Amino acid sequence: MGSPGNETDEPLTPAGRLFLRPEMNQVIHCAMGLKHPIDVESVKSQARSSVMLTHPRFCSLMVRDTTGRERWRRTHIDLDSHFIVLDRPVSTLNDDESAVNQYLADMSTSSGLSYDKPLWEIHLLLAHKCVIFRVHHALGDGVSLMSMLLACCRREDDVNALPRIGSVGSRRNSEGGNRRGSWQWMKLLWGFLMMGWFTLVSVVEFVLRGLWVRDKETAISGGAGVELWPRMLATASFWLEDMKVVKKAVPGATINDVLFGVISSGLSRYLDHRSPNALQEGLRLTGVAMVNLRAQSGLQDLSDLMKDNSGSRWGNKFGMMLLPVYYHKSRSDPLQYLKRAKVMIDQKKHSLEAHFSYKIGYFVMTYLGSKAAGFLNYQIVCNTSFTISNIVGPQENLVVGVNPVTYMRVNSSTLPHALTMHMVSYAGRADMQILVAKNIIPDPEFLAKCFEEALLEMKEAAVAANKI
Structure with a gap:
């Protein structure tokens, strides 16, 4: 060595x-x-x-x-x-x-x-x-x-063809075409002001999370040393068509919005089960999410990733976001979880939080060394409640050799979080691997069921809303 x-x-x-x-x-x-x-x-x-x-x-x-x-x-x-x-x-x-x-x-x-x-x-x-x-x-x-x-x-339908590579979502068309009237310039200026404000808020929160600010202790909280504790793993399975039905119920929503609505609702259900009547309404639980920073969203062609001058280069090209979800005991309108998640994620999209976290991590690693960078990231994880990632997978069925692939799932080695969630879509289905510290969360199968039932409840509400 x-x-x-x-x-x-x-x-x-x-x-x-x-x-x-x-x-x-x-x-x-x-x-x-x-x-x-x-x-x-x-x-x-x-x-x-x-x-x-x-x-x-x-x-x-x-x-x-x-x-x-x-x-x-x-x-x-x-x-x-x-x-x-x-x-x-x-x-x-x-x-x-x-x-x-x-x-x-x-x-x-x-x-x-x-x-x-x-x-x-x-x-x-x-x-x-x-x-x-x-x-x-x-x-x-x-x-x-x-x-x-x-x-x-x-x-599977053409063993000589590579899988088609999708993207997380289509870009929204800008309203107004190429017009550049006074209203458009005011809108542009307002957008820059909002980006600056949301970025500033994110920067301050990152600093505070790296120092001492910590989520309130709950039944899913981890902390320093928890990465060494024994683990259990369960799978929550969703149909992408169900998520698309829910997405259509809220104008402008995305699959990621639905995912965070499901997580917020599912965690609320689970905490009700573990700590009935013990938590304050609106309690914040902060997740750490990794965001792809490449010029093209979603998966890339391998040849593009290998080009030195590509904006989609191979390697670790992602930033970190702190994404809050909130505990709510009342579930009279399940779509409220989605609406709240959309507002939060829209604010994050208007900030440079992910780019800032990437740049500050690069700066700390380059000038202060890997020990300082590792300590900073470790502190942020210890002071938050869970990790979440979502990778879009292939749209069609695959084969390895001539053997059809029935599922595709991802997880990783442990972090100080007691709860990490990794979701990958494959051929119309999305499987979320739920890795838990079993001495803190002893029933991951029940937690997986909470997430699955949260999506089905949202789908029923979305279908009912469409019929009115």
């Missing part, structure tokens, strides 16, 4: 170095269920011929030079050392979903990936027909890694 520098070595990005810090060490797990039994040699053969084995990050060791600086060094790939094949059930639990979730939960608190080889593995759970890609966050963010994964798969 303390080897001398090499002319061909590449330095890690500041974000990559952050994810190697002990307090922020992050490994991403992507689980793909397959329809038919897994042919191990077929999967290895496909991996051997895939673009993954030509990608610089997947073919490099993480080393430290004599000054302690982290660098990528190209190396030969021993493919067999990256495959972990388990031919027996990984759990005594009866169903495959629960068994795989327990396996992922155990890995979330394990020792991580070996630095003796490139920082990725593929686990084949033969008894459960599941493939798990385990990749260190230092190699790239969710958008980069999902784009790489999809480049290794093919569409």
Whole structure:
């Protein structure tokens, strides 16, 4: 690890170095269920011929030079050392979903990936027909890694075609075309003023969260050291069509607005169950969300990500947002959760919060070092209540080799939060992995049910509103 520098070595990005810090060490797990039994040699053969084995990050060791600086060094790939094949059930639990979730939960608190080889593995759970890609966050963010994964798969309806890459949502058309009257300039000026105000508020909150301001203690609160506690994992499943029905009930709403409405409603339900009549109406719970900062939203074509001059470059290109949701006991109008979430997210969209957090993190890492940056991020996580991420996945069914993929789910290794949620959409469905510290949240399956019922309740309200 303390080897001398090499002319061909590449330095890690500041974000990559952050994810190697002990307090922020992050490994991403992507689980793909397959329809038919897994042919191990077929999967290895496909991996051997895939673009993954030509990608610089997947073919490099993480080393430290004599000054302690982290660098990528190209190396030969021993493919067999990256495959972990388990031919027996990984759990005594009866169903495959629960068994795989327990396996992922155990890995979330394990020792991580070996630095003796490139920082990725593929686990084949033969008894459960599941493939798990385990990749260190230092190699790239969710958008980069999902784009790489999809480049290794093919569409079920055309095994010679790559999956189509979607985006989070369509851009709203600007009203008024190219007119530039006085009203348009006033509107533009007002927009800049609002952006400045919301950005200032965000900057102040980031500073305070990094110092001492903390969410009020609730039944889902984590804190320093909780990243070491044992975990449990449950899955909440949603139909995208249901989310679209709810979205249409509130003009201008997006799928992300619906997601945060569901989280607010679901957490309110869960806290009612755990702490009946103990919480103040309107209590704020703050989430930490990662936001893609690339010029093009959603997933990118892998070739675009690999271009040095691309605005959608490979790596960790995301900012952080603090997204509050609020506890409300009354659920007389379920769509109120969506309306409140939309107002909050619209304000965030008018700010430069995500860009600011990226720049300040880059500055701290560059000039104060990884220890200071790791401490700052750790404090922000300790002073908030949960982590949430949402990645848009492929719109159509995929195959690995000739084996159809039945589901796609993502989670990561632990943080000081007692609750982390990662949602990925796949072929009309969205699965949210709910990773919890089991000594704080002992019933993640019930929490998952709270989220699922929250969406169904919103859908019923949206359908009823449309009929009036």
